[in-house]
Amino acid sequence: xxxxxxxxxxxxxxxxxxxxxxxxxxxxxxxxxxxxxxxxxxxxxxxxxxxxxxxxxxxxxxxxxxxxxxxxxxxxxxxxxxxxxxxxxxxxxxxxxxxxxxxxxxxxxxxxxxxxxxxxxxxxxxxxxxxxxxxxxxxxxxxxxxxxxxxxxxxxxxxxxxxxxxxxxxxxxxxxxxxxxxxxxxxxxxxxxxxxxxxxxxxxxxxxxxxxxxxxxxxxxxxxxxxxxxxxxxxxxxxxxxxxxxxxxxxxxxxxxxxxxxxxxxxxxxxxxxxxxxxxxxxxxxxxxxxxxxxxxxxxxxxxxxxxxxxxxxxxxxxxxxxxxxxxxxxxxxxx
Numbered sequence: 001x002x003x004x005x006x007x008x009x010x011x012x013x014x015x016x017x018x019x020x021x022x023x024x025x026x027x028x029x030x031x032x033x034x035x036x037x038x039x040x041x042x043x044x045x046x047x048x049x050x051x052x053x054x055x056x057x058x059x060x061x062x063x064x065x066x067x068x069x070x071x072x073x074x075x076x077x078x079x080x081x082x083x084x085x086x087x088x089x090x091x092x093x094x095x096x097x098x099x100x101x102x103x104x105x106x107x108x109x110x111x112x113x114x115x116x117x118x119x120x121x122x123x124x125x126x127x128x129x130x131x132x133x134x135x136x137x138x139x140x141x142x143x144x145x146x147x148x149x150x151x152x153x154x155x156x157x158x159x160x161x162x163x164x165x166x167x168x169x170x171x172x173x174x175x176x177x178x179x180x181x182x183x184x185x186x187x188x189x190x191x192x193x194x195x196x197x198x199x200x201x202x203x204x205x206x207x208x209x210x211x212x213x214x215x216x217x218x219x220x221x222x223x224x225x226x227x228x229x230x231x232x233x234x235x236x237x238x239x240x241x242x243x244x245x246x247x248x249x250x251x252x253x254x255x256x257x258x259x260x261x262x263x264x265x266x267x268x269x270x271x272x273x274x275x276x277x278x279x280x281x282x283x284x285x286x287x288x289x290x291x292x293x294x295x296x297x298x299x300x301x302x303x304x305x306x307x308x309x310x311x312x313x314x315x316x317x318x319x320x321x322x323x324x325x326x327x328x329x330x331x332x333x334x335x336x
Contacts, residue, residue: 014089015168018150019077021047021061021084021102023139024178026308044176047102051137054079054103061175063088063100063141064112066119072112076104090165097161098144099123099221102177106136115222120162122222132215132231132239132267133207135259137183140219140227143176159224180217180229181262183308184300186243186273187254191316195252199280200315203290205244205257206274207297209267213239217264229305231266239267254312269301273313 022044048054059079065088066072075088090096097119099112107127115122130138145156146163148170156174165171186207190200212233220228243258263271273295279288295313303309 014091015165015171017077017086017088017090018172019061019084019086020172020174022156022174022176023047023050024142024176024306025050026179026183027306047177048079057103057105059102060104061100061102062104062107062110063098064123064125065090066097066099066112066114066123067094068097068114068120069118070114072119074110074112090163090171092165092167094165096163096165097123098163098173098175099125099141099161100175101125101127101138101140101219103136103138106130106134106138115220122161122220125219125221127217127219129234130215130217130264131241132211132213132233132264133209133241134262135241137260137262138180138217139177140180140221140229141175142178142227143174145174147172147174157224159222159226161221161223178227179262179306180219181264182268182300182303182305183260183262184303184311185260185308186257186311186313188250188257188313188315189252189254190250191314192252194316195250197282198287199282199284200250201278201280202244202248202250203276203278204242205276207241207243207261208272208274209239210270211239211267213237215264215266229265231264233266243273250315257313260308263300263303265305268303269298271297271300273297 025043025045051059061077061084063075063077064072065075075086077084077086077088101107101110107130109128111126113124115124125140127138143156143158144161144163145154147154148166150172154174156176158176163173212235214234214237215231216234218230218232241261275293277291278286279291280286299311300309
């Protein structure tokens, strides 16, 4: 899948870049390695395979084209229809180091500084005011590889950011991306035994953290070293994201609660689910209204960035708190 930029920038002289982008697959609890296109290492896949919404939402790459020691320009690549469009240009025979991230919609006013005063030695990118809990899968460039022909069989090496610019129509660049957040997908069901006696209707589910809702992310890039990501909390507002805000009757089969949620490291050790629900007997009589349940999620504290945990929740009380008039006199359960 070749994603091609378009016309030259009217203010610069040079040749346009043509991009292919790959994102590191989110690692499940039991990861399975998968080798994709020849130009992507094992465990990577085309970004639009992982994020098909990139077309509709016009995802964009924020790319810092740096020239050692300290010169750089900031360019935008937007995915439209079936390729990346940009006005970024490079000058033939000039040496660049590419650093960047996506999607740009998650960040305003990113900044970059050279490591040790020289971009050839690395860089630090600051992404301010990110949500500690949210729906944006922020990724950073972890590998760059150029080729003169888009059909060349190339392999991108993680940790290489160097690019030597070529002549017209010869600047084909493959980029690797990796995730700076961990991810979680919730699903829920009711136990079959309890479900035969009671109906649970969820009214809302909110994932909350006692840490800050907003963080600054600082990513340090060094040649052939895995980038380090540091989150700094900002403000006093606590983070939260709504997983369900419409009434839903639980079944005995797992059903997803919301979409995939991305979590900053600063928030993942202090999470809880807050649920509001009504309870009905098996004849449809309302027994308890607007019950509130809070569940701590310690299982997410060890989920590292680039990893995904599928959390399956089962409503399975150990006893029935309240009998209804329509319940049988001698039910097969214990009342405490």
